[in-house]
Every structure is written in structure tokens, then in C-alpha cells.
Amino acid sequence: MSRPSPSSRSSAPIATSTTVAPTGAPTRPASSRRSCSGGTRRGEATAGWLFVLPVILILGTFLLVPVLMALWVSFSDWSGRGSPLSPTVHVVGLDNYAAITTGGGLQTRDFGTALRNNAWYVVLVVPLQTALSLFLAVLVSRRILRGRGFFRTAFYFPSVTSSVAITVLWLFLFSFAGPVNAIIAKLGAEGPNWFSDPRGIVHVALGGLGISSGPTALTDGDFLGVTWWDWLSGPSVAMSALILMAVFTTSGTFMLLFIAALQNIGVELAEAGTMDGANAWQRFWHITLPQLRPTLFTVITLGLIGCWQVFDQIYTGTQGGPAKTTVTPAYLSYTAAFQNQNWGIGAAIAFILFLIIIVFTLFQRWALRERPVSRRRIRAYQPRRTEGATPVKESAS
Amino acid sequence: MSSPLTAVTAVEAQTGAEPSAFTPLRRRHRFTTRSLVGQIALYAMLVVLALIYIYPFLVQVATSFKTEQDAASDPISLLPQTFTVAAYERLFLHSDFPLWFANSAVVTVVVTLGRVFFVSLAGYALARLRFRGRGIVFAAVVGVMAVPAVVLLIPKFLVLNQLGLYDSYAGMILPLLVDAAGVFIMKNFFESIPESVEEQARIDGAGTFRVFWSIVLPMARPALVTIVILSFQGSWNELSHFIVSTQSPGLTTLTKGVASLASGQLSQGTQYPLKLAAAAIMTIPVAVLFFIFQRRIMNTSEGAVKG
16 A cells, blocks of 8 residues: 555656646545445446546547548648637648659659659568568577576667667768778678668679669659659668667567567477477477467557557658658658648648558458458467376376 | 587576476486586576677667777777766756756656546546447547557647647647556546446445545556656657647657757767766666566566466
8 A cells, every 4th residue: 555655646646737637537436435335336437437547538639630641631722820729721632642642743743752662661671670570589489498587688678778879870870981881891882871872782793793774664653653663662771770779679579579479479389390300490480470460460469550650760860861762651651741831731641641651550451351260369268277187187197 | 408509508498497497317417418408508698689789778878988088999898098077077067967957857747747647547437437429439449559659749739739738838748648458448447447446435425536545546556657758758758749849849759859969069089088078877777677576577576487
């Protein structure tokens, strides 16, 4: 009982000072307590609603209402002056959406470029971070391992730092005269000028093979104002540095998820595999990995959702440069609205981004859907069954 | 145990749990030269990986104590040629850095306290109290979790502006005060603890809030710690919300301030020691939190050891 008292003292005044909306909630249940103290379950409905009221109010005000308002703005010609709900603002229908998806103008080209940049980011970051985090989890999950805690801490630590701090660090690490290039120089090569290099890495690789311009089939056609050849450019060197950063910072978090999952998997199946003569790789691929499916789904989904939202790193680090090769839809939406005052366009980009994220999540859910026999159910039953079963077996034998 | 090649040792790790199930004889058999080489390879790989993960932070701290010339001429070294605290001096005595730090601290503390309270209150109601519309409220909370934060940049600004909360502490704090994921975590936790204790208290005549506050909440410490960690880290590291909710220099938080330092002043020389010092200091509070609650964050390790 002594525990909650300090927090009760400090949280009460804060609740009253900061907000008008939620103040009612913490105090009112106290009065409703008296009314419900007679019957054990009377007044429960009132208390229930009062308890969830602050959450509903805040989520409603700062999530639901904003989304509706932005949806309205995306269909309007609001220019940032006055209220978007004022009568001087007109409905323009799908004009904002049309401006960024058709016509091949600057808005379309910028949007196409942003999509291209972010698509490459997703294509590289999601598999890399998933594979690396699984690899790290497997490494540090060995039963006999000295310094297990140290290694886990080391791998997880980048995850606790803020995106701003890590971007500042990355700008230094990958600066032209920075540590990464110094190490590359020690190895006898010359590092690129990372954050000023707009060349796509696929183009760089092709350039190394002597191909400097694409076939006309690719350079003539275009999608969203960006030629197919440019769609295939790969992430720019600058973006590649950010891709490495994303893998570096997120692998620790996902490693923890995989560690937890690996622990929940029983050893029995793997042992049975050993008995059947499966080698380590076969056991991992055919026994362990299938059981990790739910976690794999979680990690890939979280990765996809996170990767389409790259904003902090761009805002802090590159501001979209060099040559717009690190502009992402999220950052483009921000600059369109807050810097260029094209609020309708900015909101429209945000909603297209929203759609993209939903589609990817649903696709992922479908692709990794659980087959008739639910793995999770198998896993849920496993520990109980073995606990009950093994002693019996032992006493029998 | 058929053929753990040294290169595959890493992959074999997840099945490395099995030796305990085997007889000692089988185990002794394992310590052959081949498995010894495998062990060495495993540790070598782990050490190299750990170095890759830690070195950037070491070089960050080292560089923050270097002079600008030193940082440029010898970026890899972990020892400053001439040790100087000029970067820190400038940050604390000749910049708005202390103000940014204070703003971040205020917002983080208020948001964390508020979240712990509101989120556990709602989680308890959704887990235990029977009321009409409970299912809908929960579904709405789960639905809200799916809305990506970045999509809300413009929307949040619009509403804050409309409500007159733009560029104020209230506007910075209120939208962060509740977190749908937290409600979800608390609800799951409350469902996992037995109801019998509360029933007893309720029969003894305690009201709903009383039962929640004095009986349920103290039992929920593990989950509350999770909420504290998540909301502290989340609000301390938050950037985009402060970009769209404030503009005056007096309300700049660390994230926003350091981001402006990183981008805005590039023209005045690189100033890496200064920027890295700022980034290092803003990492300290979350690092401290991490080391305090390391057990809890990494609690997966305990189960592994005894398993």
C-alpha cells in the first residue's frame, strides 16, 4: 500500500493543471464509489465509462478528429490561413490527389521520387533487419554462452537512443573525413562522400560494368514522372547510409522479440530432429523457423510499417538531399504542407501513405497467414503437455 | 549433434539448448577439437559484432572531447589528442541547450505520469469492469494503434491550431498523454492476474476506484514499469510531434533543438565535437533508464538460464 502514495501525490496536481478534459475522470470515480459501495457490482458501468473517458477523449481529440479534419483538407483548397473549416475554403474534389499522381508535373515527380526512395529503403531494410535480428537472437540464445548479458546489451543499446541522436552520430560517422571512410581507407579503398552522393547504387554498379545509361525502353517510359530507369536506380549512396542506420538501430529491438520466441519454442521437436539425423541447418530451417512464424510476421509487419514512416532521420540529417534522393513520402508531406503551404497536397500524400501502409500490412497478414494447424496453439499447449507427460514417462521407464 | 561445422555453429545455436537433456557422457563427447574451434569462432564473431555495435558510441564520446581539427584529422581514435571540454562548455553556457533539456524533462515527466495513470485506468476498466460498449471501446483502441504516427503530422497541427493549443505546453503534452498500445498492454496484464483478491475487497465494501487504486495497481508493478519505460523513452525521443505543435524557441525540446543544430549550422564548419556532445547528453537519460530496468527489458534472459 505504500507504493502508490508518492505517485498519487504527484499525478493528481498534474492532471488538474494540464488539462481540462481528463480532470473529471480521476476525481469523479471517488464520488461514484459511494454510490456503488452498497451493492458489489452496482455503478460498475458508470465507473467503467469514467475510467476509459480520458483515453477516449484524448484519442478522439488528437487522433480521430485530426484524421477527419485532414481528410477534409485533402479535398479542399485551404492555404494555411485561418481555419480550414471557414466558409472561404472550397471543396476541390480529387484535385490534390490528381496533382501528385497524374500529369507529370513537379508535384508528381516529387511524389514519384519519394516513393522510389522509400520503396528501395523498405526493400533493403526489412529483409536485412529481420535476418540480422534473427541471427543475433540465435547467437545470444545459446544455452552455454559466457557474457550473454553483455552481448545482448551491446546489440540492444542502439535501440534506446533517439533517432535524432543517432542521426547526428551517423552524419559524423559517414562524413567524408569521418571514421567509416577512414576505416575504408585503411583497407586500401576510397569511401564515397556518403551524404552528398546522389548516385543510385544499382546505377553505380552498372556504371562499374560500363553501362552508364539505360536502354531506351526504360528511359522513354515513366511512372509518376520518374523514368523506369530511374526507378531502378537503387537507393542513392546517401540513402544507403540511412539504410545501414535503420538496420543498426532496429535490429536490437527485434532481436528481443526473437529471443522471447526462441525461448517459448520447446526443445523437444529439435531433439526429435537430432534423433532423426537432421543437421544443425536442417533443424533450424525445418523445425525452428516454422515455429517462429508468428514472430516473423510481427517483425516483418512492424518493419514494413516503420520503414514507410521515415521522417526524423530525413528532417535531422539530409532534408531530402542530395538531389532529392532521400525525400520520403512522410517528409514530402511535411514540406508540402508546412514549408510550401500546399496543405491539401500534403494531406493527400499523407493519406496515400496511410493506404500504402494498410495495404502492406494486409498483404503481409495474408502471405504469412497461419495454416489450418495454428502454430501458436501448438506452442501454447507444448509446455503444459511436456510438464504433465515427462514425469509419467520417466516413472514408467 | 551430427556435424556441427564451425561455420554453421551460429545457426546451430538455437538448438544449443539441448545438451542438458543428454547424458554427461554424450556431453563430454562434444568437447572435441572441432567443437572447440566452433566455440572460438562463435565468440570471435560475437566480439566483432559487439564491437560494431558499441564502437560508434565510444567514438562519439571520444570525439565530443576533441578539438575540431583533431576530430577531422583522426576520426577513428578513441583518445583525444588534446582533451578539451570546449564543446560542453559552449553547449551549457553559450546556447539554449539547458532550456531544451528542461523542456524535454518537463514534457517527459508529465507525459509518463499521465500515461501510467490514464492507461492503467482504462486497461483495468476494459479488462474487469462490465459495461455496455466495452467491446466497441476496445476495438476502437486497437484500431487506433494501426494509424501510423507520421500520417498524423498535418492532422495534429490542424486540431491544435483549431483548439488554440498550438505553441503551448498543453499542446505538446496532451496529445502524448494517452497511448493506445499502453491501454492494450495494461488490459492484457489485468486479465492475467486472478480476480479473487479484488472480489474480496469489493465484498468488504471498497468502491471501484478504491479497489483499482489500492489493490489492483500495486499488483500491476511489472506492467507499470513497462509503461514507464515505453512512455519515457517515447516522449524523450519524440521529434515529429514537437515539430508540428510548437514554433517558439522557448518551447524547443532536445530532439528539435539538436536536430536544428545538426541541420541548420552546417554552414559554420562541421562542429562535430559540439553536435556529438549534444547527442551524447540527450542519450544519457534513456541510457540510465535502460540500465536501471535492464533486467525487465531483457527479462527474457532469466527464463533462458533456468529453463
